[in-house]
Amino acid sequence: MTRHRLRSMIWKEFIQMRRDRATVALMLGIPIIQLLAFGFAIRLDVRHLPMAVYDESRTQESRDLIQKLEATGNFDVTRHVGSYEEANRLIDRGAVRAAIVIPEDYARRIKRGRSTAPQLLVDASDPNTSQNAIAAAQLVGQRKNIEILSSLSRAPSRVETPPVDIRVRPLYNPALKSSIFIVPGIIGMILSITMVIITSMSVVRERESGTLEQLIVTPITRGEIMIGKIAPYVLVGYVQLTAVLTLGHFIFNVPIRGSLLVIYVVTFLFITANLGLGLFISTLAKTQAQAMQGSYFFFLPNVLLSGFMFPREGMPVLAREVGLLFPLTYYLQILRGVILKGENFLDVLPQTGMLLLLALLFFGFSVQRFQKRLG
Amino acid sequence: MPGSFPGTEPGGTDPVVEVHSIVRRFAKITAVDDVSFEIRSGEIFGILGPNGSGKTTTVRILCGLLQPTSGTARVAGIDVVRDPDAVKSRIGYMSQSFGLYRDLTVEENLRFYAGVYDLERGWRERVDWAIQAMHISAAPRQLAGTLSGGIKQRLALACALLHSPPVVFLDEPTAGVDPAARRLFWKIIRGLADGGTTVIVTTHYMDEAEKFDRLAFLSRGKLKAVGTPGEVKSSFGVGRSLEDIFVTLQEGEGA
Numbered sequence: 001m002t003r004h005r006l007r008s009m010i011w012k013e014f015i016q017m018r019r020d021r022a023t024v025a026l027m028l029g030i031p032i033i034q035l036l037a038f039g040f041a042i043r044l045d046v047r048h049l050p051m052a053v054y055d056e057s058r059t060q061e062s063r064d065l066i067q068k069l070e071a072t073g074n075f076d077v078t079r080h081v082g083s084y085e086e087a088n089r090l091i092d093r094g095a096v097r098a099a100i101v102i103p104e105d106y107a108r109r110i111k112r113g114r115s116t117a118p119q120l121l122v123d124a125s126d127p128n129t130s131q132n133a134i135a136a137a138q139l140v141g142q143r144k145n146i147e148i149l150s151s152l153s154r155a156p157s158r159v160e161t162p163p164v165d166i167r168v169r170p171l172y173n174p175a176l177k178s179s180i181f182i183v184p185g186i187i188g189m190i191l192s193i194t195m196v197i198i199t200s201m202s203v204v205r206e207r208e209s210g211t212l213e214q215l216i217v218t219p220i221t222r223g224e225i226m227i228g229k230i231a232p233y234v235l236v237g238y239v240q241l242t243a244v245l246t247l248g249h250f251i252f253n254v255p256i257r258g259s260l261l262v263i264y265v266v267t268f269l270f271i272t273a274n275l276g277l278g279l280f281i282s283t284l285a286k287t288q289a290q291a292m293q294g295s296y297f298f299f300l301p302n303v304l305l306s307g308f309m310f311p312r313e314g315m316p317v318l319a320r321e322v323g324l325l326f327p328l329t330y331y332l333q334i335l336r337g338v339i340l341k342g343e344n345f346l347d348v349l350p351q352t353g354m355l356l357l358l359a360l361l362f363f364g365f366s367v368q369r370f371q372k373r374l375g
Numbered sequence: 376m377p378g379s380f381p382g383t384e385p386g387g388t389d390p391v392v393e394v395h396s397i398v399r400r401f402a403k404i405t406a407v408d409d410v411s412f413e414i415r416s417g418e419i420f421g422i423l424g425p426n427g428s429g430k431t432t433t434v435r436i437l438c439g440l441l442q443p444t445s446g447t448a449r450v451a452g453i454d455v456v457r458d459p460d461a462v463k464s465r466i467g468y469m470s471q472s473f474g475l476y477r478d479l480t481v482e483e484n485l486r487f488y489a490g491v492y493d494l495e496r497g498w499r500e501r502v503d504w505a506i507q508a509m510h511i512s513a514a515p516r517q518l519a520g521t522l523s524g525g526i527k528q529r530l531a532l533a534c535a536l537l538h539s540p541p542v543v544f545l546d547e548p549t550a551g552v553d554p555a556a557r558r559l560f561w562k563i564i565r566g567l568a569d570g571g572t573t574v575i576v577t578t579h580y581m582d583e584a585e586k587f588d589r590l591a592f593l594s595r596g597k598l599k600a601v602g603t604p605g606e607v608k609s610s611f612g613v614g615r616s617l618e619d620i621f622v623t624l625q626e627g628e629g630a
Contacts (some may be wrong), residue, residue, distance in 0.1 A: 008490025012479065017477045214474025214531075218491045219464040296435050 009228025013202075015233050027198065030241045031190040032247060038182050039252050049133055049192040052079040064182045065118060065208040066100060073224050074136040075100075087121060098133055099125045110148060162308035183248035184335035185308045188328050190244060191237050191267070192297075192302060193273050199230055199278030200277075201292040208287060212299065222370050230243030235273040238264070263334075266334050266348065269355040273327035283331030283369040307332050330354045383387035391542055391573045392437065397542070399432050406432040407443070408596040412599045414575060414589070416541070420579040421590035425621065426600035429596040430577040431471060434544050437575075438468050451542050454589040464492070467543040477520025480601050481511060481530055485537065492538035501575060508566075510559060525556025526609050532563070542573045561586055578613045581618040590600030 017024060055062050069075050074248045079096060081087050087099035101119040109116040206212040215225065241264070248254040267287070277298065285291040303309060305323035312320055312329070323329045330351040337343035337351075345352075392414035401409040406428040412627045414420045422430045435441040439459025448455050451465040452612045469471075486507060489498040506512050509529040514522065520532060528548055535543060536590050549557050561583075564574055568588075576587070584590060584604050592600040592607055598608040605616070 002493055004493055005491055008487050011475070012487045013484070015480055015483060016476065209477070210472040210474045211476055213440070213470045213472075214468070214534075215491070217440060217463055217468035217470075218488070219460075219493060220491045223462075292572070302629060352470070372398055 002224075006224045006228055007328055009220065009224055010231045013229060013232045017236075022372050023198070027194055027236050028243065030194065030243050031121070031186070034190055035183070035244050035247055036251075037191065038186055039140070049074055049097040050078040050095070052081050052087050052090050052096040052116045053073040053077050054081045054084060054099060056104040057106035059103045061107040061110055062118075064104045065102065065106075065140070068140050068144065069100060069137060072136045072140060074133055081142045081193050090185070091121055091123050093212045095124075101276065148268070179338070180252065180340065183244065183254045184339050185332060186248075187241055188270070188306070188331045188335060189308055190240055191271060191330050191331075193299060194240065195233060195271055195274035196235075196278040196281065196298060197236060197292065197295045198233055198325055200281040200285060200295055201288050203279060203282035204285050204288050204291040207282075211304055222367050225368060227277055230272075230279070233275060234268070234271050237267065241267055254339065256339055258338030262338050262345045262348065263335065266352055269352065269359050270327055270331040271353060272279050272288075272314065273359035273362055275367055276359060276364075277327075279366035280362060280369065283366055302326050302328050325358075327358050332357075381550070385438070389416065390414060391451055392420075393436070393447075393449045394433075395447045397433065397436060397448060398438060398444045399429075399441065399540055400444045404434070405573040405596050406438070409446075410591075410593070410598045412479060412591050412598065412601045416573050417568055417571050417589045418573055418575070419564060419586065420573065420575045421584060421587035423579070423581070423584060423617075423621075424577075424593035425579055425624065427595075428593040430579075430593055431546055433593070434468075434546050434575070434577055438466060438544055440557075441464060455544040457562075459613075464538065465540055465542065467532075467538070467540040468544045469528075469531045469535045469548055471546040473519075473531060475519050475531055475534060475576065478518060480516050480518055481506075481522070481526075482515045484534060488630070489511060489537050494538060499539075501537055505537055508536075509563065510515070517609075523556075524552045525559070528552055528556070529558060532560075536567075536572075543567070543575065545574065545576045547577055549583065551582060581621045582617075583624075584617045592620075599624065 053066055055066065066077060070077055075098060079090060081090065081099070084101060087101060089095075090096045091099055101121065103116065106116050106118060112117065120134070122133050122137075136279040193239070203212075245260075246255070249256060278295070281291055281294040281298070282366075285294050301322065305312070305315070305319055306326050306328035307323070308328065312323060315323070334348040334355075335349045337348050390413040395411050397407055397410045401617070410429070410433060422433060423509070424430050430443065436443050437448055437455060439455045439462045442459070443456060446456070450462050450615055453462040455462045455464065476487070479487065482502070485502045486498070489502055503557065506515065509532060511526055511529050511533060514526065522530065532543075532548070533546070535545075549560060552560065564586075565578070568574055576583075584607075587604060588608060589603050591598060597607065600610045602610070608615065608617060610621070
């Protein structure tokens with residue numbers, strides 16, 4: 001490997017990138033559009049779920065509970081019903097997504113310091129929606145507990161158990177706002193997609209247009225071609241990271257609790273791993289169309305199994321294990337840890353080690369597979 | 376273009392290319408079938424034959440781009456079968472289709488290849504020489520993709536010559552180039568050979584046969600004749616032009 005050859009290769013790639021204005025615009029525009037789309041439109045948290053009310057208690061206390069649920073912004077009371085069956089039917093028909101059933105003795109039991117169990121029915125056909133609705137309702141219950149307990153503390157002898165039986169306390173993201181959760185995910189997703197697609201396409205383009213044939217009859221080595229091809233995209237990756245972090249911070253108020261330095265250092269490994277994957281796809285694909293298909297083949301499991309949208313804890317064992325092969329899985333854990341929880345480098349060391357391993361593996365394997373030969 | 380490698384002195388009689396019983400099979404067809412020949416230093420050597428006769432495959436084997444199924448080949452003192460990477464700094468190659476970057480300018484392409492061929496000091500002089508010698512000074516800042524066929528071809532040749540290789544392979548260089556540009560091209564080639572560079576050219580234009588010092592005639596992967604244009608002609612019988620021989624061979628294949 002000579003510095004001269006490598007430098008020429010990088011220089012050439014930069015010129016080509018600069019002349020391909022449309023691709024540059026896409027690489028910089030996509031992260032911003034995606035961030036806004038995910039941040040504003042595709043919200044995992046549920047706002048204003050239509051809710052039916054079956055209030056058997058009809059007291060000051062029960063009305064207070066309903067009003068507190070509505071005040072979370074997660075529920076809108078749209079119907080009042082006269083029976084449990086009717087509430088169920090409305091959920092069945094999809095007329096409402098949730099129903100609150102308050103028992104007849106609700107107020108009486110609270111006043112006597114006995115526990116009571118109002119029931120919240122939630123349409124859980126979309127688990128994300130229901131999870132968030134349930135979490136919000138539990139929060140209301142918990143706040144109510146504290147309120148009741150403190151009002152009863154003047155007469156502590158009458159308390160047997162907490163009046164409402166819920167113990168959930170959301171940490172790091174107390175408002176359960178999904179934008180805070182989704183922004184680190186978008187960074188990982190965008191980097192992963194652009195790196196894989198752009199590199200696989202760029203190598204295959206050289207093969208399709210015949211320039212690779214001319215290039216491999218020169219003394220340039222496989223490693224020089226590959227490193228030279230990906231170097232400019234490392235820079236692109238950092239621009240994307242910075243753009244999404246900045247917008248996420250100022251538009252969606254995503255806190256950056258940990259060290260930016262750790263994020264930027266670890267990102268290098270993540271980018272390299274994905275570039276390696278892109279190069280690997282390019283060694284399999286003969287045409288740019290195939291490279292595109294190959295990238296998408298990788299794209300879907302990346303979204304589904306990495307923990308970008310669905311929690312990995314809830315996955316079947318096989319899916320969870322397959323997810324361990326994706327750099328994104330580790331990168332998301334690192335990003336969320338550092339950005340949201342303020343974890344330091346030592347906290348994310350295991351994931352960083354895995355990223356390093358995958359980067360070496362993917363990159364080494366692609367260079368190995370890339371032949372300076374035809375046919 | 377003095378040859379700077381030992382054993383490749385201009386005008387020497389040592390063969391600079393030795394091909395011995397080369398065979399290359401792809402799935403079902405045998406593209407090159409037991410071909411042997413030698414090329415002497417400073418020669419303009421033609422590899423002639425109709426489409427599909429194995430010209431390009433032969434050249435690709437000699438450049439280390441393809442591994443032969445069997446046989447041996449030495450180019451500029453390197454065994455290209457055993458050590459295909461080592462030969463690459465000693466040869467220039469111009470592929471059949473335009474292999475330079477269309478989105479780079481003439482100068483940028485030259486500068487890139489100067490870098491890739493490891494020219495450090497003096498690369499600027501070498502690029503200037505190439506622009507002059509190849510008659511491409513008209514458009515140094517034009518994108519290569521927008522050049523005319525003749526200039527494209529000479530630019531590709533310029534890139535292949537930047538590192539002063541003793542041997543140059545040109546695969547169908549004159550296909551799709553107008554007559555004036557073709558004439559200029561042959562003038563440049565002759566100049567190179569006079570300077571001691573060995574030039575190997577494939578073509579299916581039989582009217583170009585007279586330009587070669589020696590030539591090999593391929594048909595369906597087999598070597599039909601090798602020698603000076605006169606020798607090749609007489610080996611097919613007196614009084615026939617190469618064009619006649621070519622057509623006869625092609626018809627024989629089609630039957």
